[in-house]
Amino acid sequence: MPDYDTQTLRDWDRRHIWHPFTQMKEWEESEPVVIVEGEGSWIIDSEGKRYLDGVAAIWTNVHGHCRREINEALKAQVDRLEHSTLLGLTNDRAVVLAKRLAEIAPPGLCKVFYSDNGSTAVEVGVKMAFQFWRHEGKPEKSRFISFTSAYHGDTLGAVSVGGIDLFHGVFRPLLFPTIQAPAPYCYRCPMGRDTPAACGMECLTELERIMESHAGEVAGLVIEPLVQGAGGMIVQPEGFLKGVRELCDRHDILMIADEVAVGFGRTGAMFACGREGITPDIMALSKGITAGYMPLAATLATQRVYDAFLGEYREMKTFFHGHTFTGNPLGCAVALASLDLFESDRLLGKLPNKIKLLQEKLKGLIELEHVGDVRQCGMIAAVELVRDRATKEPFDWEERVGVRVCLEARTHGVFLRPLGNVIVIFPPLAITAEEIDFLVDGLEKSIHTVTGG
Numbered sequence: 001m002p003d004y005d006t007q008t009l010r011d012w013d014r015r016h017i018w019h020p021f022t023q024m025k026e027w028e029e030s031e032p033v034v035i036v037e038g039e040g041s042w043i044i045d046s047e048g049k050r051y052l053d054g055v056a057a058i059w060t061n062v063h064g065h066c067r068r069e070i071n072e073a074l075k076a077q078v079d080r081l082e083h084s085t086l087l088g089l090t091n092d093r094a095v096v097l098a099k100r101l102a103e104i105a106p107p108g109l110c111k112v113f114y115s116d117n118g119s120t121a122v123e124v125g126v127k128m129a130f131q132f133w134r135h136e137g138k139p140e141k142s143r144f145i146s147f148t149s150a151y152h153g154d155t156l157g158a159v160s161v162g163g164i165d166l167f168h169g170v171f172r173p174l175l176f177p178t179i180q181a182p183a184p185y186c187y188r189c190p191m192g193r194d195t196p197a198a199c200g201m202e203c204l205t206e207l208e209r210i211m212e213s214h215a216g217e218v219a220g221l222v223i224e225p226l227v228q229g230a231g232g233m234i235v236q237p238e239g240f241l242k243g244v245r246e247l248c249d250r251h252d253i254l255m256i257a258d259e260v261a262v263g264f265g266r267t268g269a270m271f272a273c274g275r276e277g278i279t280p281d282i283m284a285l286s287k288g289i290t291a292g293y294m295p296l297a298a299t300l301a302t303q304r305v306y307d308a309f310l311g312e313y314r315e316m317k318t319f320f321h322g323h324t325f326t327g328n329p330l331g332c333a334v335a336l337a338s339l340d341l342f343e344s345d346r347l348l349g350k351l352p353n354k355i356k357l358l359q360e361k362l363k364g365l366i367e368l369e370h371v372g373d374v375r376q377c378g379m380i381a382a383v384e385l386v387r388d389r390a391t392k393e394p395f396d397w398e399e400r401v402g403v404r405v406c407l408e409a410r411t412h413g414v415f416l417r418p419l420g421n422v423i424v425i426f427p428p429l430a431i432t433a434e435e436i437d438f439l440v441d442g443l444e445k446s447i448h449t450v451t452g453g
């Protein structure tokens with residue numbers, strides 16, 4: 001139990017914590033829920049109220065909260081070694097984890113560069129790709145292709161390759177310019193093809209046109225494979241990712257796959273790239289890498305990328321980048337315990353059933369008057385609320401319909417977070433069939449109450 005009562009904790013929070021992505025004026029007027037415990041798919045507040053964690057602790061949790069096996073691995077590691085640097089040394093946990101990541105990653109990604117969050121994992125990938133072409137004697141290949149509605153994190157490099165104006169617009173003067181390609185958003189197709197039957201993947205044709213018009217200038221392309229997360233859980237049409245890989249090959253552009261949100265089983269396969277049988281040149285991992293326990297990230301690269309950095313000391317081909325907590329043994333021990341659980345729980349084998357259950361259950365939502373789109377990829381789902389289904393007219397953002405639905409869901413024991421008018425469903429992969437029912441039932445009632453339809 002917490003050392004302080006709920007009111008004291010709320011007061012101190014309002015006085016001292018500056019919350020991320022939060023209008024603090026509103027927060028200060030609110031009564032924050034104080035989470036003090038976790039158990040399986042549930043989080044428990046200081047008053048003992050339980051909430052089904054519908055966002056998996058912001059898209060990280062895999063095996064449930066407080067899994068005994070991971071807790072034990074962490075306790076054992078902390079009694080052996082809490083941290084030691086990878087600058088000038090190595091450590092056993094980081095070594096073993098790197099080997100195991102290389103074994104499960106799309107074939108060819110054999111080098112692991114550690115950092116400690118998703119933004120840095122992407123930032124490392126972008127810097128690697130940039131420097132790679134310098135060593136290849138093609139410094140003119142220095143620009144990046146990014147996608148509309150992309151999100152890759154909040155450090156400036158990661159923001160530069162982002163595409164969500166609401167988050168990124170204010171920082172524009174600080175960013176490096178990128179070449180932006182239209183991301184497929186099938187419900188609101190940027191190419192005006194509003195039915196799946198009419199889709200000729202013109203977004204790929206447009207991407208090819210962009211690559212041709214910037215021939216020889218592009219170092220890398222950054223993509224969230226299969227699903228754009230923070231953009232609204234926008235699911236790409238089948239074959240898009242593979243098409244992007246082929247175009248990158250044709251134009252000799254390094255493909256940087258940001259699997260920070262979709263990696264580690266989330267889409268039904270260990271990695272989203274695996275679902276389309278592709279290997280990116282660089283792959284960013286974080287979040288699920290430690291099953292939601294610890295800050296840890298890894299940027300994986302192919303031998304080709306790595307080899308370009310080899311040379312005599314005086315050639316200055318070193319990758320001058322590194323973080324204090326790179327390869328942290330606690331994080332790596334937890335990540336290893338998580339990979340063990342993937343095997344002993346046979347988690348990937350159980351996912352197809354859960355994915356189907358979720359899909360069946362979501363069918364009920366599409367009947368609701370203000371549900372415009374229900375989309376799903378593996379254990380990620382999203383419900384896009386609209387004022388008018390016929391015209392797809394969105395609710396005004398000032399109405400904060402998504403926020404209101406999520407607040408209502410709390411009264412049904414479900415914790416959710418919206419992305420604008422999109423309600424995200426992203427539970428721990430260990431969620432049970434009964435819990436899937438509970439989650440979607442709570443959401444359905446909440447949409448009904450808030451939108452009246």
Ligand code: PMP
Pocket residue numbers: 117118119120122151152153154224229230258259260261262286287
């Ligand atoms: N990439 C993607 C696809 C993400 O969804 C996120 C975080 N939501 C990040 C990068 C950034 O990760 P972090 O918040 O750990 O910096």
